[in-house]
Every structure is written in structure tokens, then in C-alpha cells.
Amino acid sequence: MASLSFDLIALQLFAGLALGAIYVLFAIGLSLIFGMLTVVNFAHGAFYMVGAYVGVYILALGGNFWICLIAVPLAVGLFGLAVERILIRPLYGRGIDYPLLLTFGLSYVMVELVRIAFGKTGFPFDTPEVLQGAVNIGVGYFPLYRLFVIGATAAVLLALWLFLEKTSFGLIIRAGARDPQIVRVLGVNVARVWLIVFGIGTAIAGFAGLLAAPLQGVSPEMGGTILAEAFVVTVVGGMGSIGGAVLAGLLVGVVVSMTSLFAPEMAKVSIFALMALVLIIRPQGFFGRAGLMS
Amino acid sequence: MARKITNGSISRRRLLTTVSAGAALAASPFRVNLLQAQEATIKIGFPVPLTGPYGAEAQDQVRAAQVAIAQFNDGGGLGGRKAELIVRDDKLNPGEAATRTLELVEKEKVNFVVGSLSAAVQLAINNVTKERGVIFNSISQSDAINEAADFSKYTFHEALNPHLTSGAVGRYAFAKFGKKVAFLSADYAYGHEMVHGFLEAGKAFNIENLGDIRHPIGTTDYSTLLPRLQALKPDILCICNFGRDQQISLKQATDFGVKKTIQIIAPLLTHAGRVAAGPQAYDGVIGGCSFYWGLEDKFASTKAFNEAFRKMYDGKLPTDYGALGYGGVRTILAAVKNAGSVDTDKVIAALEALKYDFYKGPQYYRKCDHQSVQSVLVIQSKSKELRNESDVFEIIATDEPNEANLRSCEELGHKA
Numbered sequence: 001m002a003s004l005s006f007d008l009i010a011l012q013l014f015a016g017l018a019l020g021a022i023y024v025l026f027a028i029g030l031s032l033i034f035g036m037l038t039v040v041n042f043a044h045g046a047f048y049m050v051g052a053y054v055g056v057y058i059l060a061l062g063g064n065f066w067i068c069l070i071a072v073p074l075a076v077g078l079f080g081l082a083v084e085r086i087l088i089r090p091l092y093g094r095g096i097d098y099p100l101l102l103t104f105g106l107s108y109v110m111v112e113l114v115r116i117a118f119g120k121t122g123f124p125f126d127t128p129e130v131l132q133g134a135v136n137i138g139v140g141y142f143p144l145y146r147l148f149v150i151g152a153t154a155a156v157l158l159a160l161w162l163f164l165e166k167t168s169f170g171l172i173i174r175a176g177a178r179d180p181q182i183v184r185v186l187g188v189n190v191a192r193v194w195l196i197v198f199g200i201g202t203a204i205a206g207f208a209g210l211l212a213a214p215l216q217g218v219s220p221e222m223g224g225t226i227l228a229e230a231f232v233v234t235v236v237g238g239m240g241s242i243g244g245a246v247l248a249g250l251l252v253g254v255v256v257s258m259t260s261l262f263a264p265e266m267a268k269v270s271i272f273a274l275m276a277l278v279l280i281i282r283p284q285g286f287f288g289r290a291g292l293m294s
Numbered sequence: 295m296a297r298k299i300t301n302g303s304i305s306r307r308r309l310l311t312t313v314s315a316g317a318a319l320a321a322s323p324f325r326v327n328l329l330q331a332q333e334a335t336i337k338i339g340f341p342v343p344l345t346g347p348y349g350a351e352a353q354d355q356v357r358a359a360q361v362a363i364a365q366f367n368d369g370g371g372l373g374g375r376k377a378e379l380i381v382r383d384d385k386l387n388p389g390e391a392a393t394r395t396l397e398l399v400e401k402e403k404v405n406f407v408v409g410s411l412s413a414a415v416q417l418a419i420n421n422v423t424k425e426r427g428v429i430f431n432s433i434s435q436s437d438a439i440n441e442a443a444d445f446s447k448y449t450f451h452e453a454l455n456p457h458l459t460s461g462a463v464g465r466y467a468f469a470k471f472g473k474k475v476a477f478l479s480a481d482y483a484y485g486h487e488m489v490h491g492f493l494e495a496g497k498a499f500n501i502e503n504l505g506d507i508r509h510p511i512g513t514t515d516y517s518t519l520l521p522r523l524q525a526l527k528p529d530i531l532c533i534c535n536f537g538r539d540q541q542i543s544l545k546q547a548t549d550f551g552v553k554k555t556i557q558i559i560a561p562l563l564t565h566a567g568r569v570a571a572g573p574q575a576y577d578g579v580i581g582g583c584s585f586y587w588g589l590e591d592k593f594a595s596t597k598a599f600n601e602a603f604r605k606m607y608d609g610k611l612p613t614d615y616g617a618l619g620y621g622g623v624r625t626i627l628a629a630v631k632n633a634g635s636v637d638t639d640k641v642i643a644a645l646e647a648l649k650y651d652f653y654k655g656p657q658y659y660r661k662c663d664h665q666s667v668q669s670v671l672v673i674q675s676k677s678k679e680l681r682n683e684s685d686v687f688e689i690i691a692t693d694e695p696n697e698a699n700l701r702s703c704e705e706l707g708h709k710a
Contacts, residue, residue, distance in 0.1 A: 126574050143549040265510065
């Protein structure tokens, strides 16, 4: 194979970080819901897929991509609220595997319903016109749209951080995650807090699905692969730690990218090898709190 | 309390099963057949992957196969004996396919089996049918099914094979776009067979193989592979994968600006894939196919098939894989008619003697491996001046039916 130039390695590293940013975007909704609610949301991939389909629907109605960026998270978040209120809420306090099994089943139902309503074939999703093409980043050309996705991920993270750390409602959420009993005694409606957290988590999942649509098209099964990737990122970063998810996402991206350079057929396996390695050395992940699963 | 709930759900389930089975029977087009003549119907088992990533293609196979059945029955059948298609979902899984096929043979007592949409699945079906002595006409691509180890006298292959397809596309592209070729291929039998086919065809053109980057099936992000491929600076990038993998890799290659300097070719472009991924991703990509509805300008048989299909399905046009479903069933039924019987050996002899032009111009089954000798179309995806929603490709070259383009009988291990 051709020699490895500095530019190629630099470009490959950059591609890895860019891919990592996408992994982060996939994982934060999952990580948020787990960290605050200890609900392992197996339907995360399905919400992601629903986000992409809502985008297709809005475009078909004559909307544009920018409207989708607002409307999709709202619609998917509202759907998430309904799911929490009707399906998840009765399961709180019953052990971690109840909501896990429920969301696992729910994901199948959602995928099948989308297949029935929109067909099995999937839909094309063109990159919005102003974001088409590739730009020179110094070491080579890189698609403009991927740079946009990195920016959008950073914006979501910043907004989430401000919301959780700087608002009083964020304080209640964090307190509720630590000790719901005390928060309840202090007169806070914990059920409402959890409802909103689940809504935000699913809204981010839908948003990620919309952003992924121009990268890989839209199909009922599109949530399947990212679910596995999002779990790896969440586990490596430490279940429930958003900062951990960011670090882990970028790391996974770089590992995949560098493996692709030398042994492309091992790229997919490398993700899980990394996870195994981290779990051996640090079972709770980078920034995870021990004992959250028990 | 818990007990009560259990009881309730069981009876509800039973009720649902009964109701849906009844509804299915009532809605089924075979109902008339069932009532008329139980004994006399000619049954064709049709295992295809109705669920899973190739579900859309599989449904099209079923639709087109039903056209062949309807034409046979409207033409009076075999002296009044009607034909019936018995469809089963093989779930794109060799084990499932073997079980369903066994069920078709043992329980449904089918006379023939036609179907499959995967290299591995068709070999699993073939294993069952050759052991039971039932004719199987495979309608998806495979090189192995022609080879002596998998072949039996009961095995027929209506579809193209990777050797034939990649050969046709390679001969066209290598002569036109340059000798430096890089590959991006799916890491399984299909990808390997296609790359091998291109390299074989390339020998005559002295092509230079810059490298083959393999990716696992189901890859959704190619951003880490594409810079590497671009750095190789090939004239031609040959993307050897299928289904969703092809759609996503072409889309991302377009985003990375690969098409600006490199011609992308693929062994096979499917109608369903092009429709699912859209014109942008496929624009300008060159590949092979066994059938395109646009052949109707050239062949009366294509026009007749298109019209029959349109009539049955609200003006829709058949796709490449759909046409194979039609061809696979139609040839069997034609042979039944010629033989005047459903007797396996007589039908085999009739199939071997068949010279047919049913949907894409002249074809026949080669004696030694029962491969259908047929034309391969080289097509290019287009994004402008589309005449209708099915107008997605342009035929830019045709490899006419020629046994020389197949591997020879000796090469495949058949005795002369």
C-alpha cells in the first residue's frame, strides 16, 4: 500500500476526532438518561431513527433543514415525554432491568411501526445545499457537513452543561439523581423532574438522528448500529458521566480511525477491544461512579 | 390476579391468531385455487428474505413471480392444472432458509423451488433441494452455485454471477477510465468474489491494483477509510458491497469529493438501492445489472413484461431483482408446459432444451452448470431528465450473451 505521509496521518487523526464528535452526539442522550434516572434506555436507537423520520416528514411537508433542527428535537422530545409518563414511570423503584426490558421491547415496536407506516426501503436525505462539498482543512479536504455536525455537537453539549450546572432546575435534577428521597422530602416534584430529563434525553437522540440522516440516509434499522456504539462510549466514559462520554467518544473515534489506517477490517472490533481493555483496568469507566448499576 | 391476566392474554392471542389467519385466507389470491383443485395445482415454493435489509427487493421478487403465475394460469395452465406460488420468509439467514425449504418440500409438497436473495442463503436452499431431488432455480448472484461441489442436476441459476457481472463492468471501465484501480469491499463472500472477478477481467488490461480496503458488513461510517483511498490516487475506485452498505458508502464518497477526480464503479447497482439513497449519492456511478425496464425500447419481451407488471401493480415498473423472480418462475412453468408434465427429470430436460426470451432478450441454460447464459447491462446512474420515477439508470453498454464470458465448464470442475 502507498506510503504513509504526514498529511495522511494528520487527516486520519482529524477524521477520527470528527467521527468521535458524532459518537459523542449519539451517546449523550443515553448517558444523560442513565446518569439521572438510572434507566438504561435500549430504545435510544429507535428515538434516533424516529428523529430522522420526523425530519423526512417535515421536508416532505415543504419545510427545510433549519426548521427540522428545531422541530425534530421538539417532536421527539414530546414523544419521549409520553413514553416516560405512560410506560417508564410505573417501573421506577423496581430494579434496573425492568425499564431495560421495556425499552428493549419498545425499540422493536417502534422500528416495526415505522416499517409499516413508511416502508422498509428507507429514504434519501440530501445534505442541505449550503453545507455540501468539501473544504480544505490544511492537510486535505474534509466534508463541510461533518464540520457542521461537530459544531452542532459542541452547541448541544454547551447548552446541556449550562442547563445542568447554572440553572436552579439543573441543580434540582442533579440533586434528584443523588438522593431522590431527600429532594422529595424538600417538596420537589421528583416525578416531574424525571419526566423532563427523559424528554431532554430523547430530544437529543432525535436531534442526533436528524444530523446523521445526511451522512447515511434514513432507514428503519439505522438506530441498531449506533445503539451499540453509544453504549460503548457510555460505558467507557463511565455510565452516567457526560464529561466521560465526551472524552470516550473522541477516544473511540480516534481508535477506529487509526485502526482503519493499518487494519481496516479490524476497525469495528477495535471499539469493543477498547471497551474490554478499559473495563479490565477501570471497571466503572473513566469518570463513572461505582455502584450505579446495583 | 396474575393468573387472571395470563388467562386473558392467552385467549386474546388465540383470538388474534384465528382472526388474522382467517383474514389472510380471505384476502389471499390463492383462495380460489384452494377451493377448486387441491390435488392438481402445481406448487412453486418461493423462499425470499421478506424481512431484513433486502425486504424491498424480496417483495418485488414476489410481485413479479406472481405475474408469471397469473400468465400461466390465464393461459390455461398445464391442461387445466393451475400453478400456485407458496412464499416463505427466509429472513436472509441460511439456517432459516434451509428449514423453510424443507418445510416447503415435506409439508407443502411443492413441485419446484425458486428464490433466494443472497449468495450464502441460496447454497443452503440448494443443499436441501438437491438432497430431496427437487428442482431449484436460484435468482440471486453466486459463483459457488455453478461449481461442481455445489451443483447438482436439480440446480438451475437464472441470476447473473459475480464473475459475469464484474467482468462486464470491468471490461467497460478499464478500457475507458484508466489502469490504476483501488477497491473498497465488504469483507464477506460477495465482496471477495467481486474483487476477484474484477482482477480477473483486469488482467487483459494490465490494471494496477493499488489496494483493497475491506470493511465489515453493516458499516455506517466510511469517513476513516475514504481519505486513505483518496491518497492512493486511483483512476477508478471500485466499491464492492451491497444494499445499505453500498448506499451509505456512495453517499459518503460523494461528500468527500471522491467523484471529482475518480470514477466510481460497482459490480452491481440495484434499483431499490438507487431509489433509497437518492440521485445525489449515485450520480455518475457505473455498475452492472441483469435487467432494466428501459430495455423495452430494444426487446418486445421486456415491453410485454413491463406492461403485465404495470397492469397488476397500478402502473409500477418492475425492478432488476423483481425481474429475476419473474424469469425464475416463468422458465420453470414454460418447461413444465413443454414437457407436458411436472415430472422432475422431464422438466430438467425441457429446461436444458429451452431457448427463451421472456423479459430481457435471448437466454438459455448452459448444459454443464445450468447457468443462464444472458446479457449483462452496464448502467450509469443519472440525476437529470428523469422520464418517470423509475427512470434512474441509463444503459451505456451491453455484454451480449456469450459463454466465453463465463468460467469454462472444466474450470468449474464439471466433466466435459
